[in-house]
Amino acid sequence: MHAHQPSPLAHGAITPQAIGRAATLALYDELALAPKPGLVTLTDNGSHTDMDASTFVRSLFALRSYFPRIAALGAAGAPFAALERCGMDAEARMLAATGGINTHRGAVFMLGLLCASAGALAQAGQPLQPDAARTMLRQRWGDALTARAQRVPVLPGGLVARRLGLRGASHEAAAGFPALFDTAMPALAAARARGLAPRLARLDTLFHVMAVLDDSNLALRGGLAGLRHAQSAARGFLAAGGAAQPDALQVAAAIGRDFVARRLSPGGAADTVAAACWLQRVAAL
Numbered sequence: 001m002h003a004h005q006p007s008p009l010a011h012g013a014i015t016p017q018a019i020g021r022a023a024t025l026a027l028y029d030e031l032a033l034a035p036k037p038g039l040v041t042l043t044d045n046g047s048h049t050d051m052d053a054s055t056f057v058r059s060l061f062a063l064r065s066y067f068p069r070i071a072a073l074g075a076a077g078a079p080f081a082a083l084e085r086c087g088m089d090a091e092a093r094m095l096a097a098t099g100g101i102n103t104h105r106g107a108v109f110m111l112g113l114l115c116a117s118a119g120a121l122a123q124a125g126q127p128l129q130p131d132a133a134r135t136m137l138r139q140r141w142g143d144a145l146t147a148r149a150q151r152v153p154v155l156p157g158g159l160v161a162r163r164l165g166l167r168g169a170s171h172e173a174a175a176g177f178p179a180l181f182d183t184a185m186p187a188l189a190a191a192r193a194r195g196l197a198p199r200l201a202r203l204d205t206l207f208h209v210m211a212v213l214d215d216s217n218l219a220l221r222g223g224l225a226g227l228r229h230a231q232s233a234a235r236g237f238l239a240a241g242g243a244a245q246p247d248a249l250q251v252a253a254a255i256g257r258d259f260v261a262r263r264l265s266p267g268g269a270a271d272t273v274a275a276a277c278w279l280q281r282v283a284a285l
Contacts, residue, residue, distance in 0.1 A: 013122040020068030026278035038259035062097035066090035074116030075123040080144030106271040157216035166214035204243035210234035217267035
C-alpha cells in the first residue's frame with residue numbers, strides 16, 4: 001500500500017473527504033426514502049427479519065472512513081487490487097458493526113468504485129459529472145473489472161446470478177454500471193424536470209431500476225420467478241404514471257405489502273438509487 005499513498009490533489013480540487021461524505025449521505029438518502037417495497041426504511045423493516053434502521057445506521061458509522069479512503073486511493077492512481085483490499089476491510093468493519101448482517105455489501109462495492117473514480121477525477125482537475133465518472137472508471141479499472149467478472153463467484157448473490165444466467169454485480173460493474181448511468185440517472189433527471197419533489201423523484205427512480213436490473217437480491221430471495229414478479233410490478237407502477245400518479249405512495253405501499261408476503265427485497269436497486277443520489281451530491285460539490 002505504501003506505493004499508493006494519496007498524492008496532493010490538484011489545486012482547488014474536491015477532497016476525498018467531501019467525496020466520501022457525499023457517499024455516506026447518499027446511503028442515508030436511500031435509507032430515508034419511503035415507502036420502498038420490501039426494503040428497510042426508518043420506520044419499516046420491509047421483507048427483513050434480521051435488520052432494521054438502527055442496523056443500517058450502525059453500518060453507516062462503520063463505513064464512514066471507507067469512502068474517503070478509497071477516494072484517496074483513486075486520486076493516488078492505485079491499482080484495482082488496492083481498491084479491492086480497501087473494500088474487503090470495509091466489509092469486515094460493516095459485518096463487525098452489524099453482528100454479521102449484510103446491510104451494505106453491494107454499496108461497499110459500487111459506491112467504493114465510484115468514489116475512487118471521483119478521486120481520480122478530482123486529482124485530474126475534472127468536474128465530477130456522471131459521464132466523466134463512468135469514463136474514468138472504465139479507463140482506470142475497466143480491464144480489472146472485466147477480469148473480476150470472469151472469476152467464479154463465492155458470495156450468494158454472485159452464485160445465484162451465475163446459476164440463473166443473470167448479470168450479477170461484477171458484470172454490471174464491468175459494463176460500467178448501465179442500470180445507474182443509462183436508467184437511474186435519466187429517470188431521476190426526468191422526474192425532477194416534471195416537477196416531482198426529491199422524495200418522489202427517488203421513488204420513481206427506484207421503480208425504473210427495479211424494472212430493468214437483474215437484482216441478485218431478488219433472485220436470492222424469490223428465485224427467477226420472484227425477480228420477474230418484481231420487475232413486472234415495477235413496470236406496472238411506471239405504466240400507471242410512476243411516482244407522478246396521484247396515489248403513488250399508496251400504490252407503492254401496496255406493492256411493498258405484496259413484496260413482504262413474498263419475502264422480496266430489491267437490494268441491488270436500492271444500492272443503485274443510493275449511487276444516483278451520490279452522483280447528484282458530488283456534481284453539486
